[in-house]
Amino acid sequence: MASCSSLFFLLFALLLLNSFHLTVEEDTISLSFPLTSAPLSKTSASRAKYLSSLLMSRRSNQTKKTAGAAASSPPFNYNYRSLFKYSMALIVSLPIGTPPQSQQMVLDTGSQLSWIQCHRKSPRKPPPTTSFDPSLSSSFSILPCNHPVCKPRIPDFTLPTTCDQNRLCHYSYFYADGTLAEGNLVRERFSFPASRTTPPLILGCAAEPGEAEGILGMNLGRLSFISQAKVPRFSYCVPLRRGNDKITRTGTFYLGHNPNSHTFQYINLLTFPRSHQPMPNFDPLAYTLPMVGIKIGGKKLNISAAAFRPDAGGSGQTMIDSGTQYTFLVEAAYAKVREEVVRLVGKRLKKGFVYGGALDMCFDGNAVEIGRTIGDMVFQFEKGVEILISKERVVDDVGGGVRCVAVGRSETLGIASNIIGNFHQQNLWVEFDLVRRRVGFGVADCSSRFV
Structure with missing residues (x-):
């Protein structure tokens, strides 16, 4: 979560990214990293x-x-x-x-x-x-x-x-x-x-x-x-948040069996052997996903799969996080996403504008029209599993008539990981199966009381 005048989310970090703390404010991004311990006051x-x-x-x-x-x-x-x-x-x-x-x-x-x-x-x-x-x-x-x-x-x-x-x-x-x-x-x-x-x-x-x-x-x-x-397992369904409204939505949370799990697509979590070499940018306690690519408007972006896998120092790890609001990508992936957005709607970008110190693909105007021009976004994983981000949810209303693509550059937060935040988990069941070490996804109307 990025530091702002008022913080919405705080990230406790393992090796500066172990875990994070969240607070509720209206106009902030989601990341803040612990730096040091404090003496007893x-x-x-x-x-x-x-x-x-x-x-x-x-x-x-x-x-x-x-x-x-x-x-x-x-x-x-x-x-x-x-x-x-x-x-x-x-x-x-x-x-x-x-x-x-x-x-x-x-x-x-x-x-x-x-x-x-x-x-x-x-x-x-x-x-x-x-x-x-x-x-x-x-x-x-x-x-x-x-x-x-x-x-x-x-x-x-x-x-x-x-x-x-x-x-x-x-x-x-x-x-x-x-x-x-x-x-x-x-x-x-x-x-x-x-x-x-x-x-x-x-x-x-x-x-x-x-x-x-x-x-x-x-x-x-x-x-x-x-x-x-x-x-053994838990799951949640994040309801759709419509624009910059102040209405609190209601989702569903399960500890244990979820009766909807037969509809889920599962991918195995990546596991890594303990290494004697330090990996300062790697979080071994995170849910690390085997992400392989990104599509925008049906076009697969020219991003190497290596951008989504941790290197020798741990950079490039891809994790899913219910506590981070938006999605953040390492430079190799973010540059290609921004390049495609600029190609599609570059003339409408707000020059020099950065929301919350992290989102810099922002626009004035109608969110539906901007989303329609950009098209759907798809996060691709192994086994053909995909998370579809519909064109209506590609951009977020951040207030003041400004809409931003809900994807930021990880390095602006001082991290070297890809993080899929809760904004891109809306209308989606996400199940964490700890026994089989896998994550399941299922499309749903998460605002319904029947999910």
Whole structure:
């Protein structure tokens, strides 16, 4: 996500692209990268003190009981369907704690760490209504500094952690726009209908007033929600967002079996052996797709398939990400897309205009007419699988009468990867099958309550 005056999406990164955080603003692009860890501030210390007092108030036998229950918990049989809100992020509401409290979280297939807003509710200064009150949950516990997850240099978990003055595990991240994300690592259960409850999962607990939503980390990392909860598959259907309207659309989200999966086309995720050579631009926890080409208006662009595959340094990896708004391409692919757009509608391009620091194929005028002139866009994958971007969804209304082709240049964000964002996942089922390590696509009317 690009840094702007106000951020819509933030990207936690593994090796600067591990995962990302999203916030909701109207006129921003979607990428912001964590740069470094932060020392414990006075504000952080007071937060930790509150969590420490909460932890000490727990009875030791209750902690032992919780640990014993986690050890004996049977595999979770997921069959969960929920709706989510979609404006520029996918916001699900999940029941967390004992008894459960409904928490809004951004469904993010590019993140590992899940986190929620934690506040002790007070009549004097009420927190956001969606915040989680740890004091009301009997299954809540805080990770101490001696927990293995709090130790540095864990290969697949690069979130910086420190030991605060209360001997609690503290995480902190700075983002490119100066935003600080921080809190304590905790354990908590997710409680689904029919009295089905996950074991206590590790997640972040942010006790500072901030964004209304937390993050539901859904990548392949061992501390993501799906890995800890052993979810075999999940899927979502992103509804069509019409222009620059402010209406929140509703989509569908499944944990476990999706009754529509018999209609999906599947492609296998690319897997790579562990290498002794560093790959600074590669994210091993992302969903890496075998993309092979792009078509515009029925014409296959002259892009080498190598532009969509990671090279020796990891550049060129192609991933699908529910948390990034738009699609971003490495220079070798982006240059060919822009060349074709200029050939088709070059005279109408807004010269010198760049939206959000990332989109530079922008126009004034009627979006339908511009889209019709450019034509459909198609992302091509192995096995003949394609994602069709209809001409109506090639450009996005970014406000002020300006429409932009919803494809940006990756290098403007400081990354070297291809990312297919949620704008180009509209009216499409996307299923992540973790058992068979594949991704499925199915065309649908995602605004329908019957999907």
